[in-house]
Amino acid sequence: MSTASALSSSLKHHLAFGLRFPQNHALCRCNAARLTTSRSFTVAMAATPTSPLEVCVKASVTTPNKLGDCPFCQRVLLTLEEKHLPYDMKLVDLGNKPEWFLQISPEGKVPVAKLDEKWVPDSDVITQSLEEKYPDPPLVTPPEKASAGSKIFSTFIGFLKSKDPSDGTEQALLNELSLFNDHIKENGPFINGEKVSAADLSLGPKLFHLEIALGHYKNWSIPDTLPYVKSYMKTLFSLESFIKTRASTDDVIAGWRPKVMG
Numbered sequence: 001m002s003t004a005s006a007l008s009s010s011l012k013h014h015l016a017f018g019l020r021f022p023q024n025h026a027l028c029r030c031n032a033a034r035l036t037t038s039r040s041f042t043v044a045m046a047a048t049p050t051s052p053l054e055v056c057v058k059a060s061v062t063t064p065n066k067l068g069d070c071p072f073c074q075r076v077l078l079t080l081e082e083k084h085l086p087y088d089m090k091l092v093d094l095g096n097k098p099e100w101f102l103q104i105s106p107e108g109k110v111p112v113a114k115l116d117e118k119w120v121p122d123s124d125v126i127t128q129s130l131e132e133k134y135p136d137p138p139l140v141t142p143p144e145k146a147s148a149g150s151k152i153f154s155t156f157i158g159f160l161k162s163k164d165p166s167d168g169t170e171q172a173l174l175n176e177l178s179l180f181n182d183h184i185k186e187n188g189p190f191i192n193g194e195k196v197s198a199a200d201l202s203l204g205p206k207l208f209h210l211e212i213a214l215g216h217y218k219n220w221s222i223p224d225t226l227p228y229v230k231s232y233m234k235t236l237f238s239l240e241s242f243i244k245t246r247a248s249t250d251d252v253i254a255g256w257r258p259k260v261m262g
């Protein structure tokens with residue numbers, strides 16, 4: 001098992017058992033605020049970090065010194081924004097990866113975040129770690145709802161890359177969107193109801209890419225028969241945190257070009 005997946009499964013285990021406070025305070029680089037409960041137990045709560053969290057993200061390919069079009073990076077940034085954590089973005093040119101970046105991310109992938117003095121790759125691991133270290137406000141999506149919309153991204157890519165209009169890839173995407181439409185109709189406005197949660201922060205950037213890339217390369221848009229998907233996207237895309245962390249349309253279009261051209 002890789003270090004990342006071992007960490008991921010350990011965190012999943014902790015989250016599954018409802019661990020909300022850091023167990024090993026020595027590992028925590030944060031100010032520990034003291035909270036006295038009504039039964040006079042004193043517990044340590046993770047507060048804000050003393051210095052901004054460092055996170056490596058994709059740089060724009062169209063505009064110097066701007067955030068680029070990686071949906072996994074936006075997911076991490078959205079989590080930091082929604083948890084009101086200060087952060088310091090390090091923009092990485094993925095077309096010409098600097099040596100310092102390859103030292104901390106041997107796979108050459110973003111996002112990578114510095115947690116407890118260690119550079120941690122993978123948005124799944126980073127966001128779960130952030131939930132554990134900074135549980136307030138909680139962003140956990142209940143397990144029974146966490147997979148809503150989780151097949152939309154892969155079916156979107158299948159349709160985007162497809163050169164044969166009758167190969168079923170459009171229908172596969174429509175099927176997933178339709179299931180998601182039903183979920184939001186029953187549970188909305190967000191995946192877990194009234195409040196945004198981790199599953200929205202993962203899916204939102206992917207739907208943003210879907211809208212721009214399919215609009216540009218296939219002149220395709222979400223049909224009016226799926227109004228709950230449309231209203232979900234509108235709600236999510238207008239969150240302050242989303243507007244602050246989204247990629248530019250030009251970057252999203254440029255980012256998908258190699259996949260479309262095959």
Ligand SMILES: N[C@@H](CCC(=O)N[C@@H](CS)C(=O)NCC(=O)O)C(=O)O
Pocket residue numbers: 058069070071072094108109110111121122123124
């Ligand atoms: N499973 C990873 C995926 C990260 C990923 O694929 N990042 C892309 C950018 S969107 C990357 O860094 N690609 C390396 C490259 O383009 O050279 C995560 O969730 O963080």
